[in-house]
Amino acid sequence: MTTSPEGRAAGRSPEGGTEGSGASPPTVACTNCGRTNRVPAAAEGSPRCGNCRAPLPWIAEAGDADFGEVAEQASLPVLVDLWATWCGPCRMVSPALERVAKDLAGRIKLVKVDIDKSPALARRFEVQAVPTLLILDHGRPVARQTGAAPANALRRWVDESLSASHGPAEPTSRRPR
DSSP: OOOOOOOTTTOOOTOOOOOOGGGOOOOOOOTTTEEHHHHHSSHHHHHHHBOOOTTTOOOEEOOTTTIIIIIISSSSSSSEEEETOOHHHHHHHHHHHHHHHHHHTTTOOOEETTTTTOOOHHHHOOOOOSEEEEEEEEEEEEEEEEEEOOHHHHHHHHHHHHHHHHOOOOOOOOOOO
């Protein structure tokens, strides 16, 4: 799925809601087999290709009305992008965030929030500069970063944030003293 640099409004219905508001879900091509799949903004589990079962990148938009359903109730950790259409760095970081979502398909969900259309969320998360990025784990903020960064730096930040919130992947072994 791609979004337009002019305002990332792809995937929004004319009423300003996201895909969960009755519009057809956006489609994404599977990086494994190339098959096009529909990926709803909110669902149980994580999206997989209907053809080869490979994990698909999960990129959605949310606003004041549906943020809880789309982001806070997600079973995966969520990377929240709080952005604005007038923000140049926001438009520059969007492809990097989408790259991270593709690289971590099946492990994270990217949720984009336009702060001008969602002022309650901007207040709730005390956004003072855009882009502001958050990592939510079961609806709980575990990391925050403000400003644009290249894809490799964003990927490193996401990996470190997820590691810190979940602890080490394997228990540390004890050595005899």
